[in-house]
Amino acid sequence: MIEKSITVKELLKKKGKILDLKIVCSKQSLDRKITVSELNRPGLAITGYLENFRAERVQVIGKGEYSYCLNENSAKLKENLFKMLSFKEIPCVIITGGVKSSKYIIEACKKYNIPLLETKLDTSTLIRELTMFLDDRLAPMTALHGVLVNVYGLGVLIQGDPGVGKSECAIELLKRGHILISDDIVEIKRRMGYILVGKSPSTIKKFMEVRGIGIIDIELLFGIGAIMEQSIIEMQVFLQSSSSVDINKYDRTGLSENKVKILDVEIPSLKIPVTPGRNLAVLIEIASLNQRLKNQGYCAAKKLNEEVIKSMKVR
CATH class of the missing domain: 3.40.50.300 (P-loop containing nucleotide triphosphate hydrolases)
Known part of the structure; x- marks a missing residue:
């Protein structure tokens, strides 16, 4: 059985235009590898609960998670985001819905060299299209x-x-x-x-x-x-x-x-x-x-x- 992977750089090359993906920071870390086709919505992780956090997956932050970030205490939010993004396995983070990345997400991604991407696509569309692509590329x-x-x-x-x-x-x-x-x-x-x-x-x-x-x-x-x-x-x-x-x-x-x-x-x-x-x-x-x-x-x-x-x- 042949195990496969794809780098974030390859993802951007193959699907960047179709998925309207833009690089926000950590461009030097685009060689990080994506090894699984499943994506992760880190809602609980952003609140500080990291039990069973699937760090090996692409992290997708939609409007639901983003609205929580806007209403959460700044110090607590910063602490939670830095803990969540400290996992070395995270290949990249994608912000959907055309919203701008918060400064704490950018700071954490820069600190841990995690590529941060943005797209105007809504979360469900991005997840559907990206999952289909990754499933085809990464299938055993x-x-x-x-x-x-x-x-x-x-x-x-x-x-x-x-x-x-x-x-x-x-x-x-x-x-x-x-x-x-x-x-x-x-x-x-x-x-x-x-x-x-x-x-x-x-x-x-x-x-x-x-x-x-x-x-x-x-x-x-x-x-x-x-x-x-x-x-x-x-x-x-x-x-x-x-x-x-x-x-x-x-x-x-x-x-x-x-x-x-x-x-x-x-x-x-x-x-x-x-x-x-x-x-x-x-x-x-x-x-x-x-x-x-x-x-x-x-x-x-x-x-x-x-x-x-x-x-x-x-x-």
Whole structure:
């Protein structure tokens, strides 16, 4: 898993104009790193309560906190602000709503070399836009070998033994109207809400390697509708050569649900034996439709099991 960070300087470069961010002080400290996508409203911290204060987050001071600062005793407010901003982990402070930073906030930020920014955007807009940006940039990421295809609206990560036919299976799915996201290498991010999102590395986007043929351009062969920028990954299918495993050991009912963990997120996993004559594309289509039913709360195997048990009780 690749852990990421972004400096305040990079944030200003990427989103400074869009978020209307202006530097007030401590410009020399723009190399401070932002490591989490969540933002913090330090209302309680400004009152002096620092228990469980999330110093590692970007601190956002809105009109609510600002109005408190205007009405608080000056000496007490200064003491609270200096205590709050003494945490070394604070990446930066942002004042929203177009209000001017109080002198105590400026003094504290200067003392502890914390970048102080202002924006005319209201607090909710800034939090929404900045959280989305940071979530994308800082999301935990990994890269896996496989093919990611969107089948009936379900993101299916196809993995398997070397040379088992993953790319060939994906081509058959494309011919049947489904959509390719990535072949060979799938970059996966864990987005907010513990959702896995997969995409293709930019260098190999829309290309596929087929043994015996070489590199093919999916967009030119199948059209622009055959490729997709990214997709939520909701299921893994592992294609396994039947020669390497006893075929009798595979699940025959579907009552047991196997899971695979990617970036600490568990998703349903199926192992499908590859034998001559099996249409893998059709099997993956059926598996995708069946998973969609499971997502809606219906499991055919459990339903049949209940019916069998019910009929046995009647007898």
